[in-house]
Amino acid sequence: MERTVGMSRPELIQVADTVARDKSIDREEVFDAMEQAIQKAGRSKYGHEHDIRARIDRKTGEIRLARYLEVVESPETVENEFTQVPLAQARRKKADAEVGDFLIDPLPPIDFGRIAAQTAKQVIVQKVRDAERERQYNEYRDRLGEIVNGLVKRVEFGNIIVDLGRAEALLRRDEVIPREPFKVADRIRAYIADVRQEPRGPQIFLSRTHEQFMAKLFAQEVPEIYDGIIEIKAVARDPGSRAKIAVLSNDHAIDPVGACVGMRGSRVQAVVAELQGEKIDIIQWSSDPATFVVNALAPAEVAKVVLDEEANRIEVVVPDEQLSLAIGRRGQNVRLASKLTGWDIDILTEAEESERRQEEFHSRSKAFIEALDVDDVIAHLLVTEGFTGVEDVAFVDPLELAGIEGFDEDVARELQDRARLFVEEREARNQDRRRELGVSDDLATLGGLSGAMLVALGEKGVHSLDDLGDLAADELREIVGADAMDEETANAVIMAARAHWFDDEETGAAGAGEAEADAPEGDANEEA
Incomplete structure (x- = not known):
């Protein structure tokens, strides 16, 4: 058993307990910081080249200081004579020493001078600060996506520093709802949008414009959302102006829109008040894209929708008098509806849609007349049956063509022959032109x-x-x-x-x- 030289300091235990409690960090981390400070002071006294380690007894506060020498195989393998000792030499001091063991030479406890005490204090303060930052990062990283309450500590160039009690957070000016008048000491509620570990310590970034901030506010106001009976499926916001939120009920007996609105609008008004009067449209979510888009464009009425799933685009036809309502001021309503549903939305009036359909009908009929050398009656029949181009006629099942009213098998066969000939001649022209242009x-x-x-x-x-x-x-x-x-x-x-x-x-x-x-x-x- 190694002989130790120590100095009992019960006040160290009191200091460690106090710092751990005030800074909300682990007591063991405070002791580690103290030990490193004592080690640094010991190396300053006995030489920085030595491996000097300190140990504080967690019960009595006794400080033990010692020099450590690692046992190596032979003199040739000694890389640092201040921290290593050959096996033969080590066995003179300790008969059972083996390679990899350490010889421990106890040192008398140091009497801290002014410089040593100041150095030790700096090390302890820095280590405690590092431990506090790590605690903050771990705590708020686990709270990512939550709503927190705090006090405005200061405002710098529009950016707000928020005191959360055990940490500070940053609310950037682009994450504040426009025209929000925050000043020092104001209470503030915000959404934890990001927590990052940076060289200057953990940075907690807040937001009041994030879509999930509104969703979390509804979860606080509507018990059915908190309990999982009602789901918030999508949110779209124009912060401070207008928002749309799509909700779905997992219980057919509960109306999700009515539950979110509340008695006389009490629940939605509480959220509106927190968001500085932001108007909120609560919409019934639907798995059918067309129905969902129609709901999302509320309060405008929709006459017809046409989906193009490949292009992820949906064409919406509204009555002429509903056009401005569907688009909204500066396109706000259709923009939020598009963001909410994930579909690109084109809005047409019934008059515009009718005019465009007529133009398409005439242009396609003309193309069939020129390509197939047929009269306008046959061309109109083809367009009416949904044929959009000569290729459709050339490669369709002949029975489908023959099934058109007024056509028979001979007419269908003749139309297909003409269509295929046209396609082949056009392809031949394209190939000749391609070679002229030098395409390999x-x-x-x-x-x-x-x-x-x-x-x-x-x-x-x-x-x-x-x-x-x-x-x-x-x-x-x-x-x-x-x-x-x-x-x-x-x-x-x-x-x-x-x-x-x-x-x-x-x-x-x-x-x-x-x-x-x-x-x-x-x-x-x-x-x-």
Whole structure:
């Protein structure tokens, strides 16, 4: 058993307990900070090159100071003579010493002078501050997404420093609802949007404009939301002006909109008051996109909706007198509805929709008349039955064509023959034009690109696989037409064009390896 030299200091235990309680950190962390401070003072007295360690007895406050020497195999393996000792020399002091053990030489407790005491104090203060920051980070990281209450401590260039009691948080000016008059000592409620560990300590970022701030306020006001009976499915906000919130009830007996509004509007008004008068539309959520969009555009009435799922776009037709209500002031209503539903929304009046349909009807009929050399009656029938282009006629099931009222199998067969001939001749013209523009055959056989697309690429200077591989998806879609190709297809085409780049790299690497293996032995020797 090692002999120790110590000095009992029961006041250290009182100090450690007081600091741990006041700073809300672990008592053991305070003792560790004290021990490091004493170690630093001891090294200042006995030499920084020595491995000097301090230990404070957690019950009596006794300080034990000692120098540690690591036992190594032999004198040749000693890297630092101040902290290591050879095995043979160690066994003179301790007969059972083994490699990896430590010889412990007790040192007399140091009498702290003014400089040593100041140094120890600085170390303790710094370590306690670090421990406090770590405690703050861990505590508020676990509270991410909660609403907290605090006091405005100071305002700096519009940014608000909030005192949360055991920490400070930052509410940036872009996270404050416009025209909110906060001043020092005001009570403030905000949403913990982010907690980050930074060099100057943990930073807690608050927000009053975040969508989830409103959702959490409703959860506090509406017990059914807190209990999980009502779900908040989506939120869209224009902070300080207007917001929309979509709710769903898991209990058919409970109306989610009525529960959120409350008796005489008491629940929603409490949230509105906290958000500085922000108008809130509470909407019934629906799994059907069309129904959800119609609900989201409230209070406007909707006459008809047309979905384009591939483009994630929905066309909404409203009565003429409802147009301004559906769009909202400066487009606010439709913008919030689009954000809430996740769909791009186009709004048309019934008159505009009728006019556009007529234009499409006439343009498609004209295209059929010119391409198929038919009269306007047949062209109108094709458009009415939903055929949008000559390709539809060329490759549709003949029975579907023959099933149109007024058509028979002979008419259907003749229309298909004419449509296929037109498509083939057009494709041949596109191929000739593609070759004139210098578009390579490799690019033409890539797949996913029609003859018209290849011509469009050639006219824009895209002539090879490398040229196409250098494009981004949005650039490719702009050239060939956004309606003709979606983003997923564009990315697939570009990756196919780049495939030979990776093949070339593999071939080059393999060729280099073969050349190295085939190098003449004499050359290798000469090079060596």
